[in-house]
Amino acid sequence: MKIGFIGFGEVASNLSKGLRDHGAEVCACVEGRSSRTRKNAEKIGVTLCSTNMEVAEISDVTLSAVVPSKAIEVAEEVSNHCKGIYVDMNNVSPETVNQALGLVKNGMVVDASLMGSVLKHGINTPVIASGPCAHEFAKLKTYGLNIDVVGTKTGQASALKMLRSTYTKGVSALLFETFSAAYKMGLDEELMKYLQKTECPGFKDAAASRIINSAYHAQRKSDEMEEVLKFLGKYMEPAMAHKTADFFRIIAEKVDLDEKPGDYRTIFQNLDVK
Amino acid sequence: MKIGFIGFGEVASNLSKGLRDHGAEVCACVEGRSSRTRKNAEKIGVTLCSTNMEVAEISDVTLSAVVPSKAIEVAEEVSNHCKGIYVDMNNVSPETVNQALGLVKNGMVVDASLMGSVLKHGINTPVIASGPCAHEFAKLKTYGLNIDVVGTKTGQASALKMLRSTYTKGVSALLFETFSAAYKMGLDEELMKYLQKTECPGFKDAAASRIINSAYHAQRKSDEMEEVLKFLGKYMEPAMAHKTADFFRIIAEKVDLDEKPGDYRTIFQNLDVK
The missing domain is CATH 3.40.50.720 (NAD(P)-binding Rossmann-like Domain)
Incomplete structure (x- = not known):
């Protein structure tokens, strides 16, 4: 084969x-x-x-x-x-x-x-x-x-995928926004600690990885969100998804990473996070 | 005591x-x-x-x-x-x-x-x-x-809480939006199944409960998001958080539930979800 x-x-x-x-x-x-x-x-x-x-x-x-x-x-x-x-x-x-x-x-x-x-x-x-x-x-x-x-x-599998992306990319955007604010306040580690207590067992690593990937793959994710909007728009007026798409577009414009950083804080340190 | x-x-x-x-x-x-x-x-x-x-x-x-x-x-x-x-x-x-x-x-x-x-x-x-x-x-x-x-x-504890709310209420709004779209397409159960595979072990129950609580407590959550915006606005221009606040305000206007439903689909069935 x-x-x-x-x-x-x-x-x-x-x-x-x-x-x-x-x-x-x-x-x-x-x-x-x-x-x-x-x-x-x-x-x-x-x-x-x-x-x-x-x-x-x-x-x-x-x-x-x-x-x-x-x-x-x-x-x-x-x-x-x-x-x-x-x-x-x-x-x-x-x-x-x-x-x-x-x-x-x-x-x-x-x-x-x-x-x-x-x-x-x-x-x-x-x-x-x-x-x-x-x-x-x-x-x-x-x-x-x-x-x-x-x-x-054809189209059935990608419909499910688009729905999945609506959620997972939204979560990434949310994490990025929330932790960039927390980082500015010097509260990101404390926040991580308390979210880890009540969210997923592996929350901390998953969250850090989602923040890093959001920045590292911002352009691709921005393209993907445009596809999501094209799809969702036929069924509803997307609100959160619209903001998620805006978010990745803005990050893609601001970020230029040669390699993937190991620590999410590197991204907040180097970026003029809005 | x-x-x-x-x-x-x-x-x-x-x-x-x-x-x-x-x-x-x-x-x-x-x-x-x-x-x-x-x-x-x-x-x-x-x-x-x-x-x-x-x-x-x-x-x-x-x-x-x-x-x-x-x-x-x-x-x-x-x-x-x-x-x-x-x-x-x-x-x-x-x-x-x-x-x-x-x-x-x-x-x-x-x-x-x-x-x-x-x-x-x-x-x-x-x-x-x-x-x-x-x-x-x-x-x-x-x-x-x-x-x-x-x-x-005073203020230190509530700062951390506001940051936590930025994330958790955003996730609730995202789940509501994503699953209301999936429900319209008849794909909500399939979507739940695949997200459960890669998100948290208890994803399905947590997601259903967040959707239900989003609708049942929309007014309170809307008030809470106004507090979040008041707070975050001093450090950044909130984007996802702004949409989350809009979301709960809209849901609060649309929803009038006498009691908490046992199934998240009841909410989508009874609401004219935007």
């Missing part, structure tokens, strides 16, 4: 590692990416292709894992070249996913979404899938992927 | 029960309250006084646990009548707490805040205290109260 990745960011690299560990062949195209990305791919044992089209041509399952704004573009790029199943794993709205998958000529498509942090859960991250080839895609369970089929239509 | 309550809502009744179980004498004034409140107080074994002034006159420790908008008014009412320590336990800003406690003539005052849900944790709910008589107040640990002294100045 050969599994190909379009895009080679956090999602693709973490899943590749897990798939390799379970004996799958994995390929990807890292042209134009940093030497760090290339080295990482080589270390994992990923076969390198020179184009995304080549990836699609040789893979039994092609997984698209790019930034939301590229989802349609990459589907178009490989639309005539898919040998097997094409899976859109991007954090995009059902509308965008339907548009992207509609471009794939052989019609063997899947709408799939990660329902947790791939950084935290790796290959065990829950994945939900819908669409005509969802059950075919679910056979990748053999290679460690934690897939649940939630429906036969 | 006689402990008196000004106000007899959820906080006072839950703490009274715990204090009684630990052998304390408890008194309160329930004049003008419903017969259900009176019966509840009698059942717990609370001595009934005819006025708040009488409560303050006979108590070693008087605890104010009223809605935010009444915090100053009740402090003024009993200001000349406190035999012992006066403790402001209300969800109000440091500014409001200082104003209320400044009215108490004998100066034996404490700023105290509940750092968790009294419904969930009862007498074990973490309480933080600051102010000149905080250590005196902390002696109520003997009667089961879970008190930590966080400083010697």
